[in-house]
Amino acid sequence: MAIDASTVRVPLVLTAEGRAWLQARLERATARLERVGDELATERTDELLLERAQLTEQVEELSQLLRDAVAPGEVVDDPTLVELGDEVVVEFPDGSRETFLLVHPAEAGLDEHRTSADSPLAQAVLGSRPGDRVTVTSPAGAYGCTVVSRERIG
Numbered sequence: 296m297a298i299d300a301s302t303v304r305v306p307l308v309l310t311a312e313g314r315a316w317l318q319a320r321l322e323r324a325t326a327r328l329e330r331v332g333d334e335l336a337t338e339r340t341d342e343l344l345l346e347r348a349q350l351t352e353q354v355e356e357l358s359q360l361l362r363d364a365v366a367p368g369e370v371v372d373d374p375t376l377v378e379l380g381d382e383v384v385v386e387f388p389d390g391s392r393e394t395f396l397l398v399h400p401a402e403a404g405l406d407e408h409r410t411s412a413d414s415p416l417a418q419a420v421l422g423s424r425p426g427d428r429v430t431v432t433s434p435a436g437a438y439g440c441t442v443v444s445r446e447r448i449g
Contacts, residue, residue, distance in 0.1 A: 307360065307363050307364045307365065307399060308364065308365060308366070308367050308370055308379045308380045308398075308399060309360075309361075309364040309365070309366070309398075309399055309401070309402055310366070310367060310380065310396070310398060310402065310448060311366060312402075312405060313398060313399070313401070313402030313405055313409075314361065314364060314366075314402075316402060316405045317357055317360060317361055317401060317402060318361060320357060321354065321357040321358060321361065324350050324353045324354050324357065325354055327350055328347065328350040328351065328354060331343055331346050331347045331350060332347065335347065360401055364399075366380075367379070367380025367381075367447055367448050368447065374447070375424050375425075376422055376423070376424060376445075377397065377420045377421055377422065377423050377424070377442060377445045378397070378421065378422075378445075378447075379397055379398065379399065379412055379421075380396075380397065380398070380447060380448055381396075381397050381445040381446060381447055381448065382394060382395070382396050382397075382445070382446045382448050383395055383396075383397055383420055383442065383444070383445050384442075384443040384444045384445075385416070385420065385440040385441065385442055385443060386440060386441045386443050387438070387439075387440050388438075388439060388440075392443065394408075395408060395409065395410040395416075396408050396409045396410065396448060397410055397412060397417050397420070397421070398410065398411065398412065399411075399412060400412060400413050415431050415432055415433040415434075416431050416433075416440075418431075419431040419432070419440075420442055423442050424442065425442050425443060425444050425445060426441070426442065427441070427442050428440070428441045428442075429441075429442060
């Protein structure tokens, strides 16, 4: 019997720092939503109605994200493959190296060390192994790099 790929769920992985950052964003959005509700009780403007709709959507999305997310250490991983939640070191042809934490797009903005799984570099290294040479296809053009190492974080 074949497995329907649409029913296979890839876990949503968030680091502890990413979870805390998103939780703080949720708390700020929830507080602002309450203030907008209070303001709407005395003044109904299109701007406030639009802001309420946007904040409601943001609160729902963040709540679901936080509810469904697991820590990198909770995912059964293949220690030979680069996966979400890994710290990855790549080397470029000029010998320079870059180290980054491969994360869900929702937490990529937390700091400069995190790289969204949607980025061209992340897409190129996902599923590769240390020692693999990969080609990154970016808007600026294609370039190669070598995966030096990967380490599961938390």
